[in-house]
Amino acid sequence: MSPERFARINEMLDNRQPDLTICLDQVHKNNNIAALVRTADAVGIHQVHAVWPDPAMWVSGNTASGSQQWVKTHKYQDIHQALDVIQGQGMQIVTTGMTPDAVDYRELDYTKPTAFVLGHERDGVSECATSRADYHITIPMVGMVQSLNVSVAAALLMYEAQSQRLAAGMYGQRKLDDAYCHKMLFENGHPIYAKACRRKSLPYPELDEHGQIAADDDWWAQMRQVQPTEV
Template sequence: MSPERYARINQMLDNRQTDLTLCLDTVHKTQNIAAVIRTADAVGIHQIHAVWPDADMRVSGNTASGSQQWVKTIQYNCMSEAAKAFNSQGMQVLATNFSAKAIDFRDIDYTKPTVVIMGNERDGVSDAGLAIASQHIIIPMLGMVQSLNVSVASALIMYEAQRQREQAGMYGSRQLDEAYCQKMLFEQGHPIYAKACRRKNIPYPSIDEQGQIAADATWWQRMREPDPNAEEA
């Protein structure tokens, strides 16, 4: 791994926000999912959540044009499963929804642990999603159209959250555990070796402070051995 790539991956890891996330509520258009994940990566969100009752709706490996390598999508069959995860982290749960109690999305304090539920393209946030939300939010609009594409709305909210968190000095201090960081450095810095480890069932090695593989002779010997799972020619 080059010094430049090592520094870039570490910079990304230093800026990841583990207590800021989105929940896609049966959002199923792949181009929208891709755009949301791409923006999540851009603002430093570590992972997003998605409720997909129908297995056919689930995100594909190539949906986000590489962004899915950096932003994990945690999938649920129903909103109640997602709610348990949010409650366990003490998150304020927001839902985009035109209602009497909805407030401007910019009036929210996003420096708190936060999840924002974004509804699907046709129906918006489900009743189950609205029920677990502590606050409804809206994006004010002055034109004739009263709704935005889910990926556009998500981007506006995420960048407002990023703005607030930057002002609060919440970026640049690593929140992720070392095991995860080592895994990302190896997989994204040495992808060929990472694939070989998965094929041969070899544990990942450590990555040193120069971004290089720190492994003993036994590990390298196992790496040089023929792949037992390879098909014979």
Template sequence: MTPERLARINQMLDNRQVDLTVCLDKVHKSNNIAAAVRTADSIGIHEIHAIMPEDSLWVSGNTSSGSHRWVNTVKHVTYEHAYQQFKAKGMQVLATTFSADAVDFREIDYTKPTAIVLGNEHDGVSEQAIASADQHIIIPMVGMVQSLNVSVAGALIMYEAQRQREQAGMYNQRQLDYKYCQTKLFEQGHPIYARACKRKNIPYPTIDEQGQIDADEQWWDKMRAPDVLSES
């Protein structure tokens, strides 16, 4: 791994926000899913959630331009399961919807642990999500259209959250655990060896401060050994 690659990965890990997330409530168009994942990655969101009764609807590996490698995705069959996870983490749940109680999305304090629920292209946020949300939020509009594309709306809200968190000094502080960071450094810094580990069923080694593999001779012997072919 080059020093430049190491620095970039470490910068990403240092800026991941573990208590800020987005929940895609049955968003089914692959371009919208991909755009949301890319925006989440760009502002440092560590993990997103998706209500996806049909697994086949989820974004493929290529449509998000590799963002899926950096942003963890948690799929749920029902919204209730996702909501329980948000509450277990002490998150405020925000639903994007028009209602008498909705407030300008910029009035929210995003420095608090937060889950932002974005609705699908046709029906918006589900009734269950609307009913259980701590707050409804809207994006003020003065034109003729009533709503924005879900990925555009999500981007506006996520970047407002980033702005507030940057002002509060919540970036450049690593919150991810050591094991996860080591995994990312190895998989993304040494992808050929990572694939070989999976193929040969060899545990991942440690990555040192220079980004190099720190493993004993036994590990290297296993890595050099020919693959064992299964009998047909």
């Protein structure tokens, strides 16, 4: 792993916001899913939640143009399961929609643990998600159309959250646990060795301050050992 890549991955990990997320309530078009995941990565979102009753909707290896290796997608069969998990993590649930109590999206405090729920391209957020939300928000519009593309609306919300959190000094402070960070650094800095570790059931070794493998002789000996399936 080059020093530049090691520094870049560490910078990414330092800016991840584990208490900020999005929940896709049956968003199903590949171009929208790709845009949503890419934007989530761009603002430092650590993981997203997706309600996809049909397994055929699940994100494929190239749907998000590589963003899926940095942003974990948790999949659910229904919105109740997703919201139970999210609320169990202490996050406020924020949904979009023209409900009577909806407020301008810029009025809420997103420095609090927050999950944005984005709805189906045609039907919007489900009634279940709307009923369980802590807040309903709207994006002011003065043109003839009444709604934005879901990925565009989500980008506005995520960047508003990022703006508030930047102002509050919430970026640049590592909040993820060491084990996860080590896994991300090793798998994305040494992918060939990571694949070999998984194949041989070896633990990932430590990395030094430059991102280079700092393993003992026994680990290297096991790494060099040829298994019957590799002959």
